[in-house]
Amino acid sequence: MITKENNTLIVKSNKLIEASYKLTAGEQKIILTLSSKIKPEDEEFKDYEFKIKDFIKLLGIKNQAKYAEVPQVTKELMRKVFTIKEEDREIQLSWLSSVTYLKGKGIVVLRFDPNLKPYLLQLKSRFTSYNLTNIIQLKSGYAFRIYELLKQYERIGQRTFDLEELKCILGIEKDRYTLYADFKRKVILKAQKEINVKTDLSFDFEQIKNGRKVTALKFIITNTTNQNNAIFQIENNNYIEQVKNIFDEDITPLEAEKIHKTANGNIYLIKEKYLLAKNQKKIKSLVPWIIKALKEDFKPPIPKEKVDSFNNYEQRKYDFDELEKKLLGWK
Structure with missing residues (x-):
């Protein structure tokens, strides 16, 4: 079923990625979804169960009258033989070793061909990984x-x-x-x-x-x-005021410009590091600290050696969750 499991990684040997083969979009989705179910510690392939209704959604079949098409799809996939080139040989492989339909339960069970183990299991080098969600909509x-x-x-x-x-x-x-x-x-x-x-x-x-x-x-x-996450990136000439408006403290236009330049115009990052600064007990000088945080991409918790003493101004008491919502434009 395509739910939270989409967040799991697909990890494939580069040899498998560069193999010569052609699959339909539906067949690709089946193989990739199966691949996403493999765990790093797995030493053998397992049986992977799908509810038929979820399997149909995966294949993009909208008409329930076409449920009968599903066995034909898996049968075609079973027939797909492809080639992987190794240094001293070429190997012809199948994707699946078996497909089982459990009558009366609305479940289909698939298993990878065991000859794919070197290309999908226990990979330590020469592999590529990505999230299923990055590709499933193709x-x-x-x-x-x-x-x-x-x-x-x-x-x-x-x-x-x-x-x-x-x-x-x-x-x-x-x-x-x-x-x-x-x-x-x-x-x-x-x-x-x-x-x-x-x-x-x-x-x-x-x-x-x-x-x-x-x-x-x-x-x-x-x-x-x-680029997609930089939703607050400045796209106009009023960036000085936008940067200054993030700060409760007064900063000069020159300081705002330096911060903006260090963040490559990404307002989201500036707000993120300012929130981080607000959660520190003592910082000697705010603007240099923000610039350093941007350059080195500080993440919580901040190591002590990166924190200077800070007592330029009286520290306020903040509800960090509320402050974050406010600065990120959620309220």
Whole structure:
């Protein structure tokens, strides 16, 4: 069932992410949801139960008359064989070893193929992880694959693929999308539109040509989480007053500008560090402390060595929860 369990991580071997295969969006959601149920301590795959009604929601089937489609979906998934390339061999694998429908209980039970253990269990290195909620809303099967391939290189910020290599990884047959324009429109641009709106990543891409022919793509990868969370970021020229209004104490326009610059214009961060300062007993000088807190990203509790003595002004008694709500604009 897609509830709080969406917050659990999906952890996959990079070999599995780069394997050559193609799944529909519904099939991707099944595999990813199963993957999210694996616990770090698991040494063997388990049986994973779904209520049929939840399974149908996962597949996006809205008409109850189509419940009969579910066994066909899992049967097709059982048939999907894919290839993982190791240094000395190529391995053909299936995703599932069994699917069981419990009659009269409205439950379907799935189990991963045991040959997938090296790629999903007890991973210590060369893996990629992300939250199921970051990807579950995608509707294009290619978008799921491209997201994972870019997530691998998120910290690097870019990744280049030979065009034919990328098509192979995505499981695209050699006689399909032979024209680059079709591949760009139906695969890359379609995936880009979804990923940039529905996930924690966004990407742009550059076309690399050999003569007039596009032979490779360079993806430029951005994590949009911080951008989406910076809901208080200043977008106008009145930032000096907005920063000063956060403080109960008087600060100069120059001090406000320094704070604003240190926070890269993120009002949310300034308010966060100011709340943190209010919860300290003694700080010698408020503005320098805030600037240092922004630079070093102080988090509660603050180590003693980071706190100076502070007695410039009389400390007020604060209800921290109420103050937080007020400063964050909740009241």
